[in-house]
Amino acid sequence: MYKRKDSPYWWASYTDASGKRTRRSTGTADRREAEALLSKWKLEAYRTSKWDEQPARTFDELMLEYLSAVTPTKRGGGERDRYSIKRLAPHFTGRELHTLTPVDITQYIAQRRHDGAAPGTINKELGTLSAALNWARRDLGWDVPNPVIGRKPKEPEGRIRWITRAEAASLIAAASQEPKAPHLPDFIRLGLNTGMRRGEMLGLEWRRVDLQASLVYLEAAHQKSGKVGSVPLNREAREAILSRARFRAEFCPASPWVFCNKNGTRIKALRRSFDTACRKVGIEDFHIHDLRHTCAAWLVQAGVSIREVAELLRHSDIRITMRYAHLAPDNVRAAVAALEAPTSRFGHTRDSSKRRVSG
Numbered sequence: 300m301y302k303r304k305d306s307p308y309w310w311a312s313y314t315d316a317s318g319k320r321t322r323r324s325t326g327t328a329d330r331r332e333a334e335a336l337l338s339k340w341k342l343e344a345y346r347t348s349k350w351d352e353q354p355a356r357t358f359d360e361l362m363l364e365y366l367s368a369v370t371p372t373k374r375g376g377g378e379r380d381r382y383s384i385k386r387l388a389p390h391f392t393g394r395e396l397h398t399l400t401p402v403d404i405t406q407y408i409a410q411r412r413h414d415g416a417a418p419g420t421i422n423k424e425l426g427t428l429s430a431a432l433n434w435a436r437r438d439l440g441w442d443v444p445n446p447v448i449g450r451k452p453k454e455p456e457g458r459i460r461w462i463t464r465a466e467a468a469s470l471i472a473a474a475s476q477e478p479k480a481p482h483l484p485d486f487i488r489l490g491l492n493t494g495m496r497r498g499e500m501l502g503l504e505w506r507r508v509d510l511q512a513s514l515v516y517l518e519a520a521h522q523k524s525g526k527v528g529s530v531p532l533n534r535e536a537r538e539a540i541l542s543r544a545r546f547r548a549e550f551c552p553a554s555p556w557v558f559c560n561k562n563g564t565r566i567k568a569l570r571r572s573f574d575t576a577c578r579k580v581g582i583e584d585f586h587i588h589d590l591r592h593t594c595a596a597w598l599v600q601a602g603v604s605i606r607e608v609a610e611l612l613r614h615s616d617i618r619i620t621m622r623y624a625h626l627a628p629d630n631v632r633a634a635v636a637a638l639e640a641p642t643s644r645f646g647h648t649r650d651s652s653k654r655r656v657s658g
Contacts, residue, residue: 300333308367309333315344317440326367356441358391364439365431383427386411396432396443404450418452425451459622460589461596466582467491473576480572481546482558487573488539490590491597493530494612497587501566503557505547508540517613528613599626 300309308324311333315321323340325333362384370377390407391399404425411421429447436443462470467487474483489500499517507516513532532540543557554563570587577585591612598608609620 300330300337311337311340313337313341313344315440318348323364323439324367326363356396356435356443358387358394358396361396361431361435361441361443362388365434368438369431369434379423380427383424386416386424387428391428396435396441399444399446401446401450404446408450408452412452422451459592459596460585461593462582462585462589464597466580467593469580470576470582473579474572476579477572477576480569482543482566483569483572483576485539485542486558486569487576487590489536490587491594492533492536492539494591494594495530496591501558501569504555505557506555508557510537510540513537526613530611595620595623596626599623602627 300311303310306324307328308326309328309330310322310324312320312322325336327333327336366377366381366384370380387407390410391403394403407425408421411424416424425447429445432443432445432447435441436445471484471487474480474487477483486500489495490497493515495503495515503515507518509516510532515530515532517528517530540557547554547557547559550561551559551563556563556565558566560566573587577583595608595612598611599605605620605624606617608623609617612620614620
């Protein structure tokens with residue numbers, strides 16, 4: 300048994316059924332509980348190696364292991380996973396994993412649809428279950444099925460909602476009138492001009508802001524893709540960052556967070572103030588993530604290529620960015636008009652009456 304600096308829990312080291320040394324978090328800060336769990340693991344390893352006896356694994360055991368070993372390393376500390384597990388638990392708690400079947404997944408989908416959950420939400424929840432099962436099979440050597448594979452409900456085409464520049468100006472002006480959210484105008488301006496995600500902005504630290512190079516650096520833990528990257532800052536985005544710097548200098552010089560309260564603590568939520576500002580100017584059905592959609596829409600309308608937009612927004616698949624292609628009608632008309640040109644790109648005259656005859 301031992302402790303690690305990056306974890307509040309006891310960790311165990313023992314020889315697994317294959318004879319390899321295994322190091323695992325016990326998921327508890329209580330030494331007695333940790334020692335009992337280590338004894339259980341050792342006994343299971345012995346039975347498996349000597350008698351090929353596979354211990355019965357439960358959903359609860361799986362999620363405890365997954366939460367302690369995997370989710371803390373994810374972007375946002377695994378907040379999405381914890382939310383999904385809360386939804387999965389009422390349906391699967393106490394179940395032995397080897398008894399799970401595709402029927403269980405179908406029933407779960409039906410129940411969540413009855414609860415009013417959207418297909419995307421259901422898929423995120425099932426995605427957590429599937430990822431946990433795959434991790435247990437791969438890293439822990441558990442012989443358990445994964446009935447989630449191939450059974451996620453089809454999602455509708457992604458929602459795209461964006462606002463005009465005039466609407467954006469009105470929204471920022473309304474946000475400036477929110478006395479309890481002095482950070483809101485800067486948050487909106489940064490989102491509109493960088494396309495950064497909500498979590499990326501609220502989790503932004505000053506050490507990753509380079510005003511000299513006009514860049515914000517994103518580490519693997521901060522991005523949905525899990526890759527290192529950077530985001531350029533235009534004049535409006537720089538002004539938003541500088542506004543936050545002035546706030547910090549006045550109220551909390553030691554705070555590491557770009558978006559923080561007067562006491563220097565990180566701001567974790569601003570949906571209520573954002574919705575209030577939208578309501579004041581009559582902007583309906585507009586969410587925080589739609590700032591990112593608006594950034595993409597403005598770029599495409601300005602003639603920026605889809606590939607460049609995909610690079611800026613850090614889309615893993617350019618097909619995601621293609622959803623905005625319809626916002627560049629002038630580019631499409633120009634492409635079609637090229638078919639009507641009297642000469643080819645090589646200077647040859649196009650004459651449909653002449654046909655090449657193969658001999």
